[in-house]
Amino acid sequence: MFKKISLFFLAGLFLLSGRVQAEEAIKVGILHSLSGTMAISETTLKDVMLMLIEEQNKKGGLLGKKLEAVVVDPASDWPLFAERAKELLTSQKVAAVFGCWTSVSRKSVLPVFEKENGLLFYPVQYEGEESSRNVIYTGAAPNQQSIPAVDYLLNLGVKRFVLAGTDYVFPRTANKILEAYLISKGVAKADMMINYTPFGHSDWQSIIAEVKKFGSTGKKTAIISTINGDANVPFYKELANQGVTASTIPVMAFSVGEEELSGIDTKPLVGHLAAWNYFQSIDSPANTDFIKKWHAFTKNSKRVTNDPMEAHYIGFNLWVKAVEKAKSTKVDDVLKAIVGLSAPNLTGGTATVLPNHHITKPVYIGEIQKDGQFQVVWETPKEVPGDAWSDYLPESKNLEADWTAPINCGNYNTVTKKCGGAAK
Amino acid sequence: MLFFALQFSTAVVPAAAEGLFLSPEALAALRSSKVADRDRALDELAAASAPEALDMLRALAAGSLHMDRESGELFVLDDKTGTARGVLDGEVRPADGGGLRRVGTNTAQRDRILSILGARLLSHPDPVRRRAAAAALTDGPMTVDRTQLEALRDRETDEETRESLDMALALMTAQDAAAAPQSLLKSVELLRASGSPRAKTVLESLAANPDRAVAVAAAEALEHKRIVSDWAAMLETMFFGLSLGSVLILTSIGLAITFGVMGVINMAHGELVMLGAYTVWGLQQLLPSQPGTALLLSVPAAFLVSGGVGVVLERGVIRHLYGRPLETLLATFGISLILQQAVRTLISPQNRAVGIPDFMSGLWRISGELSLTCNRIYILCFCLAVFALIYAIMHKTRLGLEVRAVTQNRAIAKALGVNASRVDALTFALGSGVAGMAGVALSQLTNVGPNLGQSYIVDSFMVVVFGGVGNLWGTLSGGLILGLVNKILEPASGAMLAKIIILAGLILFMQARPRGLFPQRGRAAED
Numbered sequence: 001m002f003k004k005i006s007l008f009f010l011a012g013l014f015l016l017s018g019r020v021q022a023e024e025a026i027k028v029g030i031l032h033s034l035s036g037t038m039a040i041s042e043t044t045l046k047d048v049m050l051m052l053i054e055e056q057n058k059k060g061g062l063l064g065k066k067l068e069a070v071v072v073d074p075a076s077d078w079p080l081f082a083e084r085a086k087e088l089l090t091s092q093k094v095a096a097v098f099g100c101w102t103s104v105s106r107k108s109v110l111p112v113f114e115k116e117n118g119l120l121f122y123p124v125q126y127e128g129e130e131s132s133r134n135v136i137y138t139g140a141a142p143n144q145q146s147i148p149a150v151d152y153l154l155n156l157g158v159k160r161f162v163l164a165g166t167d168y169v170f171p172r173t174a175n176k177i178l179e180a181y182l183i184s185k186g187v188a189k190a191d192m193m194i195n196y197t198p199f200g201h202s203d204w205q206s207i208i209a210e211v212k213k214f215g216s217t218g219k220k221t222a223i224i225s226t227i228n229g230d231a232n233v234p235f236y237k238e239l240a241n242q243g244v245t246a247s248t249i250p251v252m253a254f255s256v257g258e259e260e261l262s263g264i265d266t267k268p269l270v271g272h273l274a275a276w277n278y279f280q281s282i283d284s285p286a287n288t289d290f291i292k293k294w295h296a297f298t299k300n301s302k303r304v305t306n307d308p309m310e311a312h313y314i315g316f317n318l319w320v321k322a323v324e325k326a327k328s329t330k331v332d333d334v335l336k337a338i339v340g341l342s343a344p345n346l347t348g349g350t351a352t353v354l355p356n357h358h359i360t361k362p363v364y365i366g367e368i369q370k371d372g373q374f375q376v377v378w379e380t381p382k383e384v385p386g387d388a389w390s391d392y393l394p395e396s397k398n399l400e401a402d403w404t405a406p407i408n409c410g411n412y413n414t415v416t417k418k419c420g421g422a423a424k
Numbered sequence: 425m426l427f428f429a430l431q432f433s434t435a436v437v438p439a440a441a442e443g444l445f446l447s448p449e450a451l452a453a454l455r456s457s458k459v460a461d462r463d464r465a466l467d468e469l470a471a472a473s474a475p476e477a478l479d480m481l482r483a484l485a486a487g488s489l490h491m492d493r494e495s496g497e498l499f500v501l502d503d504k505t506g507t508a509r510g511v512l513d514g515e516v517r518p519a520d521g522g523g524l525r526r527v528g529t530n531t532a533q534r535d536r537i538l539s540i541l542g543a544r545l546l547s548h549p550d551p552v553r554r555r556a557a558a559a560a561l562t563d564g565p566m567t568v569d570r571t572q573l574e575a576l577r578d579r580e581t582d583e584e585t586r587e588s589l590d591m592a593l594a595l596m597t598a599q600d601a602a603a604a605p606q607s608l609l610k611s612v613e614l615l616r617a618s619g620s621p622r623a624k625t626v627l628e629s630l631a632a633n634p635d636r637a638v639a640v641a642a643a644e645a646l647e648h649k650r651i652v653s654d655w656a657a658m659l660e661t662m663f664f665g666l667s668l669g670s671v672l673i674l675t676s677i678g679l680a681i682t683f684g685v686m687g688v689i690n691m692a693h694g695e696l697v698m699l700g701a702y703t704v705w706g707l708q709q710l711l712p713s714q715p716g717t718a719l720l721l722s723v724p725a726a727f728l729v730s731g732g733v734g735v736v737l738e739r740g741v742i743r744h745l746y747g748r749p750l751e752t753l754l755a756t757f758g759i760s761l762i763l764q765q766a767v768r769t770l771i772s773p774q775n776r777a778v779g780i781p782d783f784m785s786g787l788w789r790i791s792g793e794l795s796l797t798c799n800r801i802y803i804l805c806f807c808l809a810v811f812a813l814i815y816a817i818m819h820k821t822r823l824g825l826e827v828r829a830v831t832q833n834r835a836i837a838k839a840l841g842v843n844a845s846r847v848d849a850l851t852f853a854l855g856s857g858v859a860g861m862a863g864v865a866l867s868q869l870t871n872v873g874p875n876l877g878q879s880y881i882v883d884s885f886m887v888v889v890f891g892g893v894g895n896l897w898g899t900l901s902g903g904l905i906l907g908l909v910n911k912i913l914e915p916a917s918g919a920m921l922a923k924i925i926i927l928a929g930l931i932l933f934m935q936a937r938p939r940g941l942f943p944q945r946g947r948a949a950e951d
Contacts, residue, residue, distance in 0.1 A: 040773055156532070167920055197919045200879050202870045203671070205664040205800070206914045213657075218625030233775060233871040240780075241797040243787050246531045263775025263871065268785065270487075271531040283457065283525065367530055370487060375528035377459045 025068040026061075026329055028053060029088035031081065031099025031109070031120075038076040040229075041259065041308075042101050045123065046071060048309045049098050051297040052316045062323055070094055078108045085109040089116040095329035096121065096319050098312055103127060103169050110135070119331045121319065123311035125254065125276075127173035131388035131401030131410040134331070136338065137358045138315035138351075139308065140277050141386040142177050148363040149252050149275035150178060150185075150224065152378050156250075159219035160191045162211050164227055167196040171226035174254065178224060180392040191219070201231045204238035212242060215249045225253040232256055236269050246271025246367070258304035261372040269368045277345075277361040278310035279374045284348040304372075314351045314359065317343040339404055349383050356401035356410075358386025445474040454489075455496050459530050466533060470540050478544070480511060485537045490524040499524065543568045551582045558588035562595060562620045570596055591618055598626045605635040612638065616645035618792060624649060656793035661911055667800035669907025670807035671869065673900055674862035676884035677814060680899040681855035684888055685818075685831050686848065688742055689753045692760035693884060694877025696856045699733060700726035700863020701872045702767065705776045716781030719864070726860035733763075734856020738849050746848075760877070767874045775873035784868055803865045810861060815896055817854065827851050831894070890930060892940030902941055 030049045032042035053067045061067055070092050074081040081100065088094045089112065096119045100106045103126050113120050113134040125140040153161070161182060165171025175194060182192060193214050195207060215221030227235055232255075239251065245268075252273045258280050261269075280291065290313065295301045322338035323329050342352040351359045360383035366374030389399035389411070398415045402408070409419035446454075446468060453464040462484075469477050483489040483500045490499045490508065499508035501519055508519035529537070545557035546568065561568070568576075570593070577589040594611040597603045603611075612630060615623040627649070630642035675697055682690045703726040707718040737759060745752045784802060787795040818824035826847045829837040838844050866876065883906075891902025906926065913922040937943070 040775075043773070195918070198923065200875075201919055202879060203668050203910075205667065205797075206661065206911055207919065209657075209660055209664070210915060216621035216624070218621065218628075230775070230871050230873070230875065234869055237780070237869060238797075241785060241787070241799055243795070247535045250531060259774075263777055263873065265777050265779050268780075271534065367528075369526075369528075375459065375526070375530075377528070377530040 025066045026063070026323075027068050027070050027092055027094040029085075029092065029094035029097035029099065030069055030071045031074060031084055031088065031097050032101065033076040033105075034071075034073040035075045038101055038105075042076075044259065044303075044306075045098075045101070045308055045312055047298060048294070048312050049316070051293065052313065054297075055293070056316075056320060062320060063327065063329070074105070078102075078104050081105045081108045082112050085112045085118070085120075086116065089113070089118040095119070095323070095331075096334070098123070098315060100124070101308070106135075117331050119319075119334060121312070121315035123308045123315060125307070127170045128177070128388060128390055129173060129393075129396055131356050131358070131403075133335070133357075133403055133408075133410060135357060136315060136318070136353065137386065137388075138311040138318075140361055140363075141358050141388060142174060142390055143387040144277060144361045144363055144384050145275050146174055146178055146224075146254060147181060147392075148380060148384070149254070149273070149365060150181060152273075152275075152365050153222045153224075153250075153252060154185060156222075157220050158222040158250075159187070160193075160215065160217065160221040161187065162193045162195065162214060162221065162223040162249075164195045164197070164207070164211075164223055164225050166199055166201075166226065166228040166231060168199070168228070171196070171228070174226050175224075177390045177392050180390075180394075184392060197227070197231060199228065199231065202234045204235050205242075208238045208242050208244065211249065212244060221249050223249060223251040225251050226255060227253070228255050229260070232260060233264050236264060236272070240268030246273070252365075257306040258373065259306050261368065262304055264372075266368055266372045267370055270370055272368045273365055273377075274368070274374060275363065275365050276307040276374075277363060278305075278307045278347055279364055279366050279376060280305045281366070281369075281373045282347045282364070282376060284346065286344060286348065287346045290346050310346045314343055314345050318351070318353060318359075335403070351383070352385075354385055355404045356386070356388045357403055358388055360385050445472050445477050451498075454498065454527055455491055459528050459533070462527075462529055462533055466536060470536075476511070478541070481537050481541060483511075484527065484529055485534050485541070487526060487529070489527040490519075491527055493523050493525050498527070546576050551585065554580070555582060555585045555588070558585045558592070561588060561592040562618070562622055590614060591620075591623075594618075595622060595626060598630055605638050608633065608635070608638045609641055612641045612645050616648060620792065652791075653793045656791070659794055660796075661915070662908070663796055663800070665908030665911035666904060667804055667907070668911055669904035670800075670804045671865065672883055672887050672907055673903035674803070674807045674810065674865050675859070675880045676887040676903060677811060677896070677899055678855040678857070678859035678862065679884045680888050680891070680894075680896055681814070681818075681858065682852055683885070684894040684896075684899070685827060686851055686855075687749070687831075688746075688852070689749055689756065690737075690742075690855075691753060691757040691881065692737065692763060692877075693856075693859055694879075694881035695760045695763035696730040696733060696859035696877070697863040697866060697880060698767065698872075698874070698877040699730050699763070700860030701778070701867040701876055702771070702776070702863070703729050703860065704864050704867040705778050705872055708779055715779035716783060718779075719781055719784070719868075722864050723861055726864045727857035728860075730860025730863070731853040731857030734859075735849055735853045737856070738852040742852065743845070743848065760881075764874045764877075773874060775871045778867045778872050780868060799868050803868070806865055810858060811896070811900055814854075814858060818896065823847070823850060823854075886927075886930060890933070890940055892942035892944065894944045895940075895942040898940055898942035905941075 030046050032046045033039050034043055034046060050069055053069045056062060057066050070088060072084040072088060074084045085097065088097055098121045100109060100122055101124050106122055109120065110132055114132060118134055120135045121138055122135055123138050125145050128141045163175045163178060165175055179192065211223060250271065250273055252275060254275060256274050257276060291305055294305055295303060318338060318341055319334070321341050321343055322334045325341065326333035326337035338353050339355055340353060342350045345351045347362060349362050351361060353359055362383050363380045364376050365378040366376050369375050388401040389396040391397050398413050400412045400414050401410045402412055412419050450465040450468040453461045469481055480489065488501045490501045492499065498511040500511060501508050501524065506519055507516050509516045542557045542560050545553050548554050548557065573589060573593055577586060577593065580586045580589060591614060594614040597607050598611045598615060608630065612627065615627055627642045627646050631639055631646060633639045633642065679690065679693050682688050682693065704719060704722040707722045707725060708715050711718040741755055741759065742752060745755060784799045786798050788798055788801060789795040818827065826842050829842055830844050830847045834844055870876065887902045887906060888899055890906065891898030910922055910926055913925055917925060
């Protein structure tokens with residue numbers, strides 16, 4: 001009897017103290033642009049985070065508390081990213097932040113996270129050359145995307161390479177690494193053509209004609225594309241119009257996924273390539289389940305899934321595990337717990353957090369199909385550990401990131417044995 | 425092991441045994457989830473002569489071969505009828521998408537299949553099919569051997585096919601280290617006229633031939649090719665320039681009317697172009713099986729949609745702001761944002777996929793070196809037609825006369841009985857409608873999304889100002905000149921720098937001629 005009364009009492013207290021309970025909830029920050037040019041890509045990531053948080057709450061929350069999503073809109077405005085991040089960390093006091101897409105937005109929030117000792121999960125493939133104590137990079141480092149992709153092309157017998165990109169930091173750095181890598185593989189400078197175009201470039205006629213000429217020497221030629229966003233549609237359309245197909249000059253893209261293809265008529269593009277760590281078409285029970293949940297959550301059975309979404313899935317599960325292991329949401333405890341933790345990815349493998357705050361990922365090469373999906377044509381036999389500092393650039397080949405004792409440093413020079421030492 | 429497996433299959437599936445043209449290993453390779461495994465099945469299919477094997481190759485190349493996830497049975501899926509036909513038993517049943525997985529192939533495998541199928545087409549009874557198959561011989565890897573090819577050539581009755589076969593034979597001879605100088609010389613003669621890039625590389629290797637006569641002939645043929653391709657490259661650049669120019673003209677000609685003739689700075693012009701592009705998408709949604717008809721229908725439809733929005737704009741907002749350019753600029757800028765956001769909320773923030781009809785895609789091959797893209801040719805013609813139409817309206821019709829009268833002297837035109845406010849609305853509708861038609865052309869070239877208009881508005885103003893405000897000929901020549909200069913500069917300077925150079929050049933030009941290429945003269949140019 002006493003037990004029953006106390007239960008009633010507890011239940012009453014629970015109902016009355018709804019406000020108190022909300023304050024006790026663990027806050028999770030979501031820092032993705034919901035307006036402006038990046039809204040196209042980032043809105044999806046906000047949705048996937050809301051779905052993951054909702055699911056976790058259905059399972060009973062975390063450490064006995066509910067999770068609460070705090071969504072802010074940095075509006076594709078890089079300085080605003082820093083302001084919103086500061087707001088999340090200082091006034092909302094979130095336990096972790098999932099966010100950013102472009103490299104420039106990540107660079108803009110980095111000092112805030114380091115100063116306020118926050119924790120950011122960054123879900124997009126990026127150019128590397130960075131490792132912060134306060135960031136877990138769940139997207140691919142160059143050695144988990146571009147290097148295996150180039151290896152695949154070299155295996156196909158490609159001898160000449162066109163490196164085409166949009167003129168900003170990711171393509172410039174990625175191409176610098178690729179150039180060094182190709183030279184190390186014996187490709188001559190004369191067999192490389194490097195081309196940069198402005199954002200949203202729409203008239204590709206002469207560039208494609210030049211590529212065709214470059215590819216008509218009898219040596220097999222391929223395009224490695226770091227062309228971003230909107231410029232891709234006219235680029236692929238012009239390729240198709242000028243009769244460039246995947247059998248003559250294949251395109252290997254690093255920024256074109258399911259979401260981007262959903263705006264293109266993909267019939268003329270069949271066979272062109274993309275390198276990612278996840279494709280929606282991969283046949284695994286975890287993926288089928290994820291897609292089903294995603295369609296149910298968005299109430300739209302046509303919504304596609306893509307690589308950065310999987311990165312958030314992995315990142316969120318890793319964070320949940322780390323919090324459970326540390327029995328605390330304090331950033332220092334979570335960071336200590338998270339290194340070495342593993343969580344299943346959506347393609348049937350596992351993702352492990354490395355001491356350099358990157359994760360292990362399988363690499364897939366896919367060919368575009370008529371229906372806008374990818375057919376996997378090649379994959380790494382096992383997961384590839386992410387490398388923060390490229391081994392192919394002279395200025396970073398001696399650098400290593402290790403956030404465990406005794407090194408505890410994001411740019412440790414293995415030659416001079418000093419932290420923060422430049423490579424020279 | 426193989427024997428046993430074969431026996432096993434005949435024992436268990438007697439009905440399919442006669443039609444079983446594949447070994448169990450090959451079937452397993454087809455069923456594997458790894459694409460690379462398919463190579464093994466292809467080896468066998470290439471050698472098989474059964475008609476089912478050809479069927480299967482065709483299905484593989486088209487991506488319509490599917491496998492039941494549970495039973496491992498193979499089906500050819502027919503998208504149109506929604507049925508699946510069993511490959512082994514030929515039974516047709518309704519397809520349920522869920523349980524089937526596509527048997528994927530990679531590009532190299534598809535190329536191989538196409539060349540196997542192509543080789544069989546060389547002896548096809550239809551001369552058109554033979555012609556295409558023979559022309560494709562020199563492009564891809566050749567799977568036919570010499571004696572086969574020679575036999576085919578001797579039997580061939582179609583002139584064009586014979587020529588292609590001769591070319592393929594010449595390529596084979598030229599690559600044959602043991603060939604006699606006599607036959608090499610003959611090959612060089614043939615390859616000299618060929619536009620195939622393969623011919624060039626082969627000639628390059630022949631130029632180093634130990635036989636002097638062959639080496640000289642090859643070097644001479646190469647030089648000839650170089651001159652031809654230089655000319656082709658120049659013509660190509662001109663064509664690129666003209667086609668970029670035609671896009672610029674299309675997007676700016678509407679502006680030449682609203683801004684040039686009426687003096688309204690319409691920042692929402694780009695969004696009217698965007699609405700035209702969305703009209704194509706909308707009509708294609710209504711007529712999903714006929715993208716070509718939808719595209720043609722959308723020319724008048726886009727004119728009406730954008731023209732209609734233009735009338736509403738003019739009557740609702742711009743009419744109240746005549747003579748106040750700054751307010752007009754701000755108001756129309758606001759309207760452009762409203763239109764963009766409306767499309768984002770009502771349709772989607774994502775780009776829409778607009779289908780390209782068959783007649784709009786592909787190349788027009790003029791010679792081996794020079795081929796022009798069909799869609800650009802159509803757009804160039806479309807641009808000229810639109811220009812001629814606008815010019816005729818402005819100079820040959822009553823409306824055009826009234827428009828010119830109102831712009832030259834509003835008060836006197838009104839005194840002579842012209843309904844000035846009706847003329848304003850119609851002129852604005854005409855300019856807006858033309859913007860919509862430009863959108864139809866752009867839908868074939870670029871993204872159809874909410875931001876479509878933004879990327880063209882600055883260029884459009886540039887063309888109108890450069891050509892001379894209020895002059896249609898100025899817009900035409902301004903657009904063509906800007907397009908040509910851009911394309912001539914681009915290969916040398918890169919796309920980024922070409923844009924900067926043109927802007928800088930334009931500013932300098934405006935210093936010398938502030939009223940553009942074709943300034944208005946006389947009383948119309950008073951202010």
